[in-house]
Amino acid sequence: MKNATYWYGDFKCQAYCKTAGHGYEVGFYFGKNQIFVGNFIHKKEATKWWGIMNKELTKFTKRFAFSETASVTWYTKFFSHHLYKSYYSFLDTEFAKYQRTFNKAFKADARKYKTFSKKWDGAEFYSFRKAN
Secondary structure (H helix, E strand, O other): OEEEEEEEOOEEEEEEEEEEOOEEEEEEEEOOEEEEEEEEOOHHHHHHHHHHHHHHHHHHHHHOOOOOOOOHHHHHHHHHHHHHHHHHHHHHHHHHHHHHHHHHHHHHHHHHHHHHHOOOOOOOOOOOOOOO
């Protein structure tokens, strides 16, 4: 779907966003090591995270410069932790939107159920029973 290539010193880094089954996958390779992967159900959310992730990549590398004498393994782990922290913060905001939407929908359905149930006097009520 989407690819972006970055050079960080001698390291060729690759960000990608692609379809994965019925969903979407957004990830990042630092050199040959994959340091981040996130999965989404909706294209809109994957695309939104794609934009945020690419901004985070440049912001992080400007804020935390890397030296040739530093440990590459440690730096990629640090970078990975930052990306996951940003990813889960993003998901928290998205899930809060879903929770508000479904709570609102449930309350509306519960009100409608109350009005319907007043008309059901003497009717047989069903509930789930475990099938044998």
